[in-house]
Amino acid sequence: MARNIHPSPGGASSPDPKGSVEDFAHVNTIVMDLDDTIVSGTPPLLAYIETLYEGLSRETRLSMAEIAKGFAEIRLNEIYAFTKALNQHGPLREKYPHGDLNERFAHIGERANKAFVDALQPDPDFVAAIERWHAQGYRLILMTEGPGSATTTKIDPLPFADALEKVGVVDETSPVPGQTLAQLYPSKLWDLIVPLPAGFKEDSQVVKAGLDAMGVDPKTTVMIGNRTDRDLKPMHELGAKTILVNHFNRRPNEAALKRQIEKYLFGGKEMPKGAGAATTEDAGGVTPDATLERTARLTELLAGPPGYVPKTGGASPRPDVPRPGPKN
Numbered sequence: 001m002a003r004n005i006h007p008s009p010g011g012a013s014s015p016d017p018k019g020s021v022e023d024f025a026h027v028n029t030i031v032m033d034l035d036d037t038i039v040s041g042t043p044p045l046l047a048y049i050e051t052l053y054e055g056l057s058r059e060t061r062l063s064m065a066e067i068a069k070g071f072a073e074i075r076l077n078e079i080y081a082f083t084k085a086l087n088q089h090g091p092l093r094e095k096y097p098h099g100d101l102n103e104r105f106a107h108i109g110e111r112a113n114k115a116f117v118d119a120l121q122p123d124p125d126f127v128a129a130i131e132r133w134h135a136q137g138y139r140l141i142l143m144t145e146g147p148g149s150a151t152t153t154k155i156d157p158l159p160f161a162d163a164l165e166k167v168g169v170v171d172e173t174s175p176v177p178g179q180t181l182a183q184l185y186p187s188k189l190w191d192l193i194v195p196l197p198a199g200f201k202e203d204s205q206v207v208k209a210g211l212d213a214m215g216v217d218p219k220t221t222v223m224i225g226n227r228t229d230r231d232l233k234p235m236h237e238l239g240a241k242t243i244l245v246n247h248f249n250r251r252p253n254e255a256a257l258k259r260q261i262e263k264y265l266f267g268g269k270e271m272p273k274g275a276g277a278a279t280t281e282d283a284g285g286v287t288p289d290a291t292l293e294r295t296a297r298l299t300e301l302l303a304g305p306p307g308y309v310p311k312t313g314g315a316s317p318r319p320d321v322p323r324p325g326p327k328n
Contacts, residue, residue: 083108
């Protein structure tokens with residue numbers, strides 16, 4: 001099968017950054033990153049943190065430093081679980097030694113959750129592409145380094161939730177003893193969740209174990225993400241095709257948003273690797289099979305899995321062939 005290539009300075013060939021449909025003709029499974037690939041990553045996280053921290057500080061008269069210190073002590077919980085872990089917040093518990101603080105400040109948690117969802121900003125072209133791919137019969141897998149508590153909240157309101165076959169997320173512990181994550185964050189997606197260890201995108205073999213659990217063969221798969229280092233590199237090492245989309249990475253105020261998160265969560269120190277949203281995609285030493293600044297081109301490159309035959313007339317028909325691959 002012909003590759004769309006151009007000579008590199010050393011005389012060898014490298015993939016055309018625009019890609020070609022022939023490069024992806026064998027693909028039957030699409031694995032997708034979430035934050036800053038399908039939905040905005042940093043703005044909703046910042047909106048959630050600001051609403052929560054400022055609301056608690058205003059109502060309790062605790063300083064922002066005290067609010068931040070209390071949450072820093074329970075960092076084993078995922079950030080989105082903070083509103084369910086207020087009973088573990090030292091300064092709050094010291095000021096209010098009795099009662100259920102989750103319940104006492106539930107209204108602030110609700111405001112923070114609403115701010116989070118309102119700031120998601122899904123990319124409409126990517127959403128449309130997912131719906132089209134589902135109609136064409138691709139297997140659609142989400143693989144994100146976010147926890148299920150946040151991921152289900154992000155995906156539930158979006159129109160493509162029913163198109164997903166599996167959702168790989170970072171494993172987390174319920175912040176409320178005796179209640180499961182599914183009870184705390186009701187969602188139809190929990191049956192699809194595959195928990196993976198924190199930092200799993202740093203190790204291609206850990207990624208492979210996750211793919212094996214989902215019944216995914218990387219050699220007939222394409223990975224779409226906004227970072228070469230954490231999204232594309234491990235999949236490339238496993239033999240998958242890769243597509244870099246960098247529309248969200250070009251936000252003009254991304255650096256300022258990141259500094260705000262660092263101020264709230266990390267006391268002004270640099271954000272740890274993998275925390276929050278990416279501001280660059282230049283790490284990883286991987287040349288993607290395609291680099292897209294416009295996600296509308298995704299359906300040009302991924303025009304249907306093997307065996308898909310478009311019907312004449314009508315829009316986005318379901319394929320006449322079974323969807324490829326087992327559904328576990």
